[in-house]
Each structure stands twice: as structure tokens, then as C-alpha cells.
Amino acid sequence: MSEGYKGRIGNLIRDARKHRGLTQTQLADRLGTSQSAINRIEKGQQNLSLEMIARIGAAVDSSIVDIGAGPTHLRVTGPTTLSGEIDVKTSKNAGVALLCACLLNRGRTTLRKVARIEEVNRLLEVLSSLGVQTRWLNDENDLEIVPPKELRLDAVDEAAARRTRSVIMFLGPLLHRAETFELPYAGGCQLGTRTVEPHMSALRPFGLEVKATEGSYHARVDPGVTPTRAIVLTERGDTVTENALMAAALHPGTTVIRNASSNYMVQDLCFFLRKLGVSVDGIGTTTLTVTGTAEIDVDVDYAPSEDPIEAMSLLAAAIVTDSEITIRRVPIEFLEIELATLEEMGFSYTRSEEYVARNGMTRLVDLTTHHSVLHAPLDKIHPMPFPGLNIDNLPFFAVIAAVATGQTLLHDWVYENRAIYLTELSKLGAQVKLLDPHRVMIEGPTHFSGAEIVCPPALRPAVVVLLAMLASKGTSVLRSTYVIARGYEDLAERLNQLGANITPFRDI
Numbered sequence: 333m334s335e336g337y338k339g340r341i342g343n344l345i346r347d348a349r350k351h352r353g354l355t356q357t358q359l360a361d362r363l364g365t366s367q368s369a370i371n372r373i374e375k376g377q378q379n380l381s382l383e384m385i386a387r388i389g390a391a392v393d394s395s396i397v398d399i400g401a402g403p404t405h406l407r408v409t410g411p412t413t414l415s416g417e418i419d420v421k422t423s424k425n426a427g428v429a430l431l432c433a434c435l436l437n438r439g440r441t442t443l444r445k446v447a448r449i450e451e452v453n454r455l456l457e458v459l460s461s462l463g464v465q466t467r468w469l470n471d472e473n474d475l476e477i478v479p480p481k482e483l484r485l486d487a488v489d490e491a492a493a494r495r496t497r498s499v500i501m502f503l504g505p506l507l508h509r510a511e512t513f514e515l516p517y518a519g520g521c522q523l524g525t526r527t528v529e530p531h532m533s534a535l536r537p538f539g540l541e542v543k544a545t546e547g548s549y550h551a552r553v554d555p556g557v558t559p560t561r562a563i564v565l566t567e568r569g570d571t572v573t574e575n576a577l578m579a580a581a582l583h584p585g586t587t588v589i590r591n592a593s594s595n596y597m598v599q600d601l602c603f604f605l606r607k608l609g610v611s612v613d614g615i616g617t618t619t620l621t622v623t624g625t626a627e628i629d630v631d632v633d634y635a636p637s638e639d640p641i642e643a644m645s646l647l648a649a650a651i652v653t654d655s656e657i658t659i660r661r662v663p664i665e666f667l668e669i670e671l672a673t674l675e676e677m678g679f680s681y682t683r684s685e686e687y688v689a690r691n692g693m694t695r696l697v698d699l700t701t702h703h704s705v706l707h708a709p710l711d712k713i714h715p716m717p718f719p720g721l722n723i724d725n726l727p728f729f730a731v732i733a734a735v736a737t738g739q740t741l742l743h744d745w746v747y748e749n750r751a752i753y754l755t756e757l758s759k760l761g762a763q764v765k766l767l768d769p770h771r772v773m774i775e776g777p778t779h780f781s782g783a784e785i786v787c788p789p790a791l792r793p794a795v796v797v798l799l800a801m802l803a804s805k806g807t808s809v810l811r812s813t814y815v816i817a818r819g820y821e822d823l824a825e826r827l828n829q830l831g832a833n834i835t836p837f838r839d840i
């Protein structure tokens with residue numbers, strides 16, 4: 333190992349340790365070595381074996397340090413019957429929006445129980461490159477964010493930014509911080525061409541103009557331009573609404589946003605903005621009225637609500653394996669249409685009385701699934717903006733339909749090619765017929781059998797394949813599962829706690 337490589341690896345280890353909130357002594361204790369050895373490693377003065385690098389990676393919970401280890405795969409042995417209880421984790425999409433919204437605040441922001449997923453890790457890397465101090469406070473995933481006096485907008489971490497779609501939500505808060513800046517193109521799931529024009533039309537009333545060239549958004553802001561009438565969003569998108577909300581938060585006048593998304597992550601952002609001192613009326617409706625303030629400088633503590641998409645994932649896991657489990661802390665108002673559809677298909681479950689999430693607003697219940705014999709629904713299943721069936725929950729109905737008797741038509745009208753990935757279920761024995769890029773016909777019931785499949789490059793279809801593998805007879809392998817880690821924290825491990833048999837491995 334050359335001196336240059338040792339230094340670079342040392343820097344990676346130091347950054348990952350600090351990101352985890354560990355001292356050199358604490359890391360040394362985890363590894364059974366001395367603080368002075370960790371100091372030498374971080375200064376690039378120590379030879380390291382690949383085994384030691386892997387051990388350090390595990391100790392700081394960072395795949396960055398798994399040098400040369402290659403992608404993670406999952407080996408699934410089925411069929412599985414799940415049992416026990418599990419808590420739904422906090423919302424991935426709310427966590428991502430709140431991290432972007434932290435750029436509005438010049439004070440200290442503490443977010444509680446943040447989803448510790450790769451998408452969040454990438455955003456933290458981007459924030460860190462801008463000079464924002466972020467640190468995990470404890471094993472509860474509480475996160476502290478402290479901005480610098482001036483953001484280093486010329487130092488953005490391009491590699492991290494290109495691995496996330498969420499960086500586009502920096503436009504709303506940053507247009508108040510600089511008159512010109514650049515952001516690298518967003519990456520993330522491969523779901524077909526998704527135009528950024530709705531974001532532009534939402535932010536132009538605040539003086540933002542963006543030119544996209546050579547892989548970057550080149551932003552220019554005219555501070556003399558402010559909204560003169562209501563902003564009508566051309567697309568009722570979640571991230572578009574969030575961008576408009578964040579732009580309005582630092583505009584000292586009143587902004588009306590029409591055709592706004594009222595989805596779960598938007599509501600969490602609205603509740604957070606209220607904590608920052610911004611007035612937001614109409615939460616849960618398609619018209620939001622925001623009265624902002626020229627500067628936000630408060631120390632704020634906020635707990636995002638639970639993730640309805642993860643709740644649906646766990647419901648689907650129970651249904652596909654015909655298991656009886658209790659799923660706690662389910663944000664019921666964002667799953668009511670899904671549950672009504674499942675009831676029509678013959679799904680049996682019980683639910684607790686409602687109680688309130690830690691944000692003091694979102695309604696939660698505990699759901700217990702029961703043995704059910706499912707049949708296909710009479711009508712096609714298709715998503716709609718909230719309060720309709722969530723677009724991100726639609727793919728789970730593919731694997732549910734596969735265990736139901738009869739033909740189910742799924743219509744994914746939002747994404748150009750996500751429906752295509754659902755045909756991967758046919759490799760496990762499902763009868764999935766692609767009618768066009770947006771529609772699939774699924775005929776059940778299915779007797780799943782194990783197969784080896786490369787992970788689809790879209791998050792929800794990837795999880796759907798994993799859930800089908802739980803119900804498959806024999807051994808299945810799901811290869812290159814980074815996309816799942818982007819949106820779920822320890823999903824395989826948590827399914828194992830319910831009785832699944834999933835083993836992560838890497839190619840040697």
C-alpha cells in the first residue's frame with residue numbers, strides 16, 4: 333500500500349469516525365486496539381490489511397471504508413413464515429426534505445430518529461462539503477445539524493450529489509443565500525426521464541433562473557423578483573411542493589401555493605417550518621398559504637413521523653408469506669386507500685386505537701395481519717396524489733396480486749418504465765404480462781420458486797422482488813442491493829428478526 337493510498341484511506345476512516353460521532357478512543361475500544369494506533373491509521377502511517385479495513389468499516393457503519401469489497405448481495409432461503417412485532421421507522425422522504433430545509437436555518441437543528449439510509453448519507457456528504465457540521469448524537473439516530481456563517485457553495489461534493497435525486501431540493505433554500513450557484517445533476521433511481529421544469533416554474537416567481545449544461549444546474553437569482561400572485565404548480569409533486577415551500581419560508585411576504593401535494597413528507601416539512609417560525613396554513617390540503625420571514629435563526633428540535641411506504645412494505649411481506657405479525661406505529665391516514673383496496677381483495681387484519689406521532693400531529697395505529705385468502709380486485713389498481721393510493725406503494729400490489737386468485741391490472745401512469753421492472757417477478761414463477769410501459773397484468777395464485785436476479789435499478793421494485801423471494805421455495809439470490817440501502821435501513825436484518833432467512837454476502 334503506497335503512502336498516498338494510506339493517507340487517503342486514513343482520511344476516509346477519520347471522516348467516517350467523525351460522522352459516526354466517535355472519538356479515536358471509542359473506535360479503538362470497538363476494534364480492541366489503542367488510540368495511538370487509530371491516530372497512526374488516520375494519519376496514513378499504518379499498514380492495513382483488507383480484513384482490518386473491513387473491521388473498521390463495520391465499526392464506523394460506513395461502506396465507504398469497505399475498500400474493494402464490491403457490491404452487497406442477499407441470499408434468501410424460503411419459503412418463510414414471519415411472526416412477532418416490528419416498529420415502522422421514520423419517513424425516508426421526510427428525513428431527506430428536512431435535511432434540505434435545515435439550510436433555511438442559521439441555528440442548530442436536531443432531528444430525531446432520522447432514517448439512516450444511503451440517500452441520507454449522500455445528502456450529509458453534500459451538506460458537509462458546503463461547510464455544514466452534521467453529527468449523529470446516539471444509537472437512536474438523532475442527528476444534529478449546525479450551519480456555517482457562510483455556505484461554501486463552490487465546494488459541493490459532486491460525487492455524492494450525483495448519487496441522489498434529492499439535491500434538486502437545495503434550489504428552494506439556496507436561492508435566498510446566493511445570487512449565483514451551481515449544483516451537479518441529480519442521480520438516484522432510474523425511472524425514466526423526469527423533467528425538472530415543474531421545479532423551475534415553482535421557483536421562477538422568487539427570481540430563480542436555472543440553465544442545465546454539462547451536468548450541472550447553473551442557478552442565477554434576481555433578488556428584486558418576488559411572487560405577485562398565487563403560485564400554481566404544474567405538477568402536484570412532492571419535491572416540487574417542498575421546493576416551493578422552502579423558497580416561500582425565507583420570503584417575508586405571504587405566498588399562496590396551489591395544486592400543492594398534501595402527502596406525508598410535505599406535511600412533515602410544513603410542521604417543521606412552523607417550528608422555525610414560518611406560518612403555514614392549509615396543511616393536508618392542496619392550497620398552502622405561507623408567510624415567511626427574512627431570516628431564520630433558531631435552535632429547533634423536531635421528530636419526523638413514520639414512513640407509510642415502509643409500513644406497506646412490511647404489510648406486503650406479511651401478506652405474501654401468509655404470516656401473522658404486528659406492525660406498530662403505522663401512519664394510518666397515508667395508508668387508508670391501500671388498506672381499503674386490500675380489504676376488497678380479502679385481506680384480514682385488526683387495528684389498534686389511534687395515537688399521535690412524536691411530531692404531535694400525525695395519526696398512528698398498530699396493525700396485526702391475519703391469515704387471508706386473497707382474490708384479484710374487480711377494478712385496476714392505480715395511484716393518485718394523496719389522499720389516493722401512493723405511487724410508491726403501487727409496486728407492492730404486484731407481489732400481492734401474484735398470491736391472489738385471478739387477474740389484477742396495475743397501471744403505473746407516473747413513471748415511464750417502472751412497470752417493466754415488475755416483470756422480474758416472472759423469474760420467481762409469477763405470471764406477469766407487460767401490456768405497455770405503464771401497465772402489467774398479473775395472474776395468480778403463484779407458487780414462487782427460488783432464482784438468482786440482479787436487483788432492479790428502482791427502489792420499490794427491488795424490494796418487491798426481495799419480498800417475493802421470502803415466499804419462494806428454495807434459495808434465491810438478489811444481486812447488487814445498494815438501491816435498497818438507499819431507501820431502507822437494515823431491511824434484511826429487520827425481516828430476519830421476524831423469522832426471515834436472509835444472508836448478506838459479497839463476492840470474494
